[in-house]
Amino acid sequence: YSTNQPYRTGYHFQPPKNWINDPNGPLIYKGVYHLFYQYNPKGAQWGNIVWAHSISTDLVNWTPLDPAIFPSQPSDINGCWSGSTTILHGNKPAILYTGINKLNHQVQNLAYPKNVSDPFLREWIKSPENPVMEPTTENKINSSSFRDPTTGWLGKDGKWRVLIGSKRRTTGIAILYKSKDFVNWDKSKHPLHSAKGTGMWECPDFFPVLKNGINGVDTSLNDNSVRHVLKVSLDDHKHDYYLIGSYEEEKDRFVPDKGFEEVEIEYVFRYDYGKYYASKTFFDYEKNRRVLLGWANESSSVDDDIKKGWSGIHAIPRAIWLHKSGKQLVQWPVVEIEKLRVNHVNWPTKLLRGDELLQINGVTASQADVEISFEVNENDIGEAEVLEKWTDPQILCSQKGTSVKSGLGPFGLLAFASKGLQEFTSVFFRIFKFQNKNLVLFCSDQSRSSLNKHNDLTSYGTFLDVDVLHEKLSLRTLIDHSVVESFGGEGKACITARVYPTLAINDKAFIYAFNNGTTDIKITSLSAWSMKKAQLNGKL
Ligand code: DQQ
16 A cells, blocks of 8 residues: 555544444443444455454554454354443453444344453453343344344443444344343343434444533432433434433333434434544543543545545544533533644734634644634624525535635634645634524534545534624634644534645644635634644553
8 A cells, every 4th residue: 555644643542454334332441441343454435344453542543453353153244243342340341342243133242351350451251141132023122223232231230231223224223131141131122212204223322421521420320410412323314313302211111302303303413513423432431531432534635535545534532411402412522632632822812804714723634623713893793695595504504615705704714724825724603693592503514625536525513502792702723734623612513534645744834814805804713733743552
């Protein structure tokens, strides 16, 4: 494969080569973070899937170990697909994962560490009872739609529960299984939750979040201090959607405040409005937080992936909690990533005039972290363009891209900009007046990101629940060679984009703050840093 590698990341997780997808079974054990992930040891496209394994003490620097789980028995001989870890009584971790068996059916398998005193958990022993869950004629489970077991949680009856993603015709379902010993599992009559027309539910995740506060809690906690989150990765849409609601333990049902049925799918919250899929959380009991990991696949062509010899990265691990409104989640890069920051650039309050482009000097533009806050003057709010009818925000972002002016916006950042602006990826806000309210549109516009038109240059976007007259409008963007990972409204909405500039690479890339609207906007704060390289594949 090619030795010219301008798109390899400096601090977003990726192995030295080959294909990667879903993060699997993340956990912290004896002070060590473990990341397993779907990996093809033989090439840059999906196939031959094993659980690769890396460890870390800070979620930033990683050391690869040998694959933890790979095909070796009839119940997983055709692949070791996604799954989760659960810490059982006596601090004993267990992996549940989907095996593709001899008949190419999806079944669930169990594995334990060979040596629980090894903090690196290098070797895993598969249970002689495998598979521990399988499709049968009695349970009527579809053998090609039965995968991705969750982390288990304990009910008050002392039984473990896990979910398995599935579908029946076009109804997405989270099948519930219960067990006393984690080995013998009974399928419950009712799924924990289901929704018509949503298709296959991949990689479900189910966890409690505190009603008040940003700390995480143990996956088994269920009392009136918490609400519950059900996340599903919709195969038909390739996005991770979440619902907030209550877990009624006696009935083993999840009751969402607002579900898929009540609203159109465009209104259901996503973890990320860009490239982000098959994510999974774990409770980090040492730091009392819930951490979210997710996969960002390529936007390049398969030919280009094969040429560069790799495909897929992971987004920066994010702390995740319930916003104080109770209406949505908030995500923020784990604080440890900030130790990579160097060369701090700090701007005093500045007016960003209509049509103005200000270069952010002093940082390595291809590997940076930028935080910027904007303020719209109260007297200018009347300049906002009126939005006549509700439009899908992603469509709005592509119709009204970076070059389309309005009264208020677009304003934001240009990342991976080439000197003559032949290439740039822009992340911006645009303010509308909609039904007498101010509506903030948050976009990541990839349409000009590369002169190589074989890349997917789709724009992404969402509306952002920020009151521009009373709250600051903030943007944080993590820039990393082929990644533009953005957090709007202090983590209320995230957009991850993958871009492959041909000119704006390495030291030929620049960052700008821009305002292409007609009205001036105030930059109330700007901090930018170069990011040091992380040890993504360091030695022990
Ligand atoms: N990836 C795995 C499956 C899962 C899908 C296979 C989601 O277990 O459903 O690599 O990306």
